[in-house]
Amino acid sequence: MSKKVDFLYLSESDMIKAGVLDMGRCMASMEEMFRLLQREDYRMGGQGNEHGMRVLFPKSSEVEGMPLHEPDRRFMIMPAYLGGRFRKFGIKSYGSNPRNKEEGLPRSILMMSLLDVDTGIPMAYMSANLLSAMRTAAVSGVAARHLSREGTETLAVIGPGAMARYAMMAFLEVRPQITTVKIKGRSQKGIRQFIEFCKEHFPQIQHYQVCSEIQEACEESDIIYFGTTNAQVYEENPQIKEEWIKKGALVISVSALLTEAKLLASPNVKLVADHYRMYEDWGEGRQRPVQKHVSTLLGMGFYDAVCEGAIQREKIVDMGEILNGQAHGRDNDEEIIFFAEGGLPVEDVAWACDCYDAAREMQIGTSLNLWDIPAMQ
Incomplete structure (x- = not known):
């Protein structure tokens, strides 16, 4: 019998409340991630070690509305699985445009998804600008x-x-x-x-x-x-x-x-x-x-x-x-x-998992419904 699926949305303010800026905890998470990495308990893109996949724009185009290439103008996804106590699949995605600053926006805007590694069920969707900066x-x-x-x-x-x-x-x-x-x-x-x-x-x-x-x-x-x-x-x-x-x-x-x-x-x-x-x-x-x-x-x-x-x-x-x-x-x-x-990408998964666990424990974030019963079965 199909079950109801909800996932947790975490805004940037939610992430801050959940401790995304706790450098000591983040460093501990990164050290654990490195140990798992060396033990082969991970997967990244492609055959297992790719940084990610990015979309670059052409330098010129006759297609109306096509974005054109300039430094740091791109879209990118960074997928990874991390095992151990984390045991989740994650995808960080971002769009980058140096002109964003003219609009009062960060150059890059990042989001992070966490998925159950067995079913693919989404568990969390979270703001990731601070998460990414902290793990780096x-x-x-x-x-x-x-x-x-x-x-x-x-x-x-x-x-x-x-x-x-x-x-x-x-x-x-x-x-x-x-x-x-x-x-x-x-x-x-x-x-x-x-x-x-x-x-x-x-x-x-x-x-x-x-x-x-x-x-x-x-x-x-x-x-x-x-x-x-x-x-x-x-x-x-x-x-x-x-x-x-x-x-x-x-x-x-x-x-x-x-x-x-x-x-x-x-x-x-x-x-x-x-x-x-x-x-x-x-x-x-x-x-x-x-x-x-x-x-x-x-x-x-x-x-x-x-x-x-x-x-x-x-x-x-x-x-x-x-x-x-x-x-x-x-x-x-x-x-x-x-x-x-x-x-x-496994760095993002590690710190996202710890922030997600903290948010659940502190009852932070917004629960969003994916379905009560999936229409496609």
């Missing part, structure tokens, strides 16, 4: 917890946009002794807003240094965080050079970053990926950069360097291996560590 920042925080040096005091932020603010929450969660923040941004307005946010939320930070060059920001920094958006022209993406990096520093890339493969191959450099197999699947059949031994998106740079023979696959460690005790995090205070973070 939490992964950077997990990297800082396990890969940065004890006693870390100086943080460099290249790209002080909205995402960097959430990353600050994660960094200060695991390294509360950070007292100096060096900032390299494109606009004075963005830099000012970032500093105002930090002063309000992190009074322990004593020094802010606005830098005119990336090199200045990187030098003598214990953690170097790259959170810029991808440039339209390949060569205009930010880059980092070995001589800029302090011994023992952690470099975190959540966006495009240029570096030479010989730096990645250095014996004093450790390479850690969120999930290297995603970059392998992403890179299959992809035309690699014309500039040999130079990478753009850092995770893809790991893949490119392996394909070119510049580094051995065994040099790359996954975060799940570290959390499951199958590999070391930081070996000593001298090594430089690069962490590549490309965004995994």
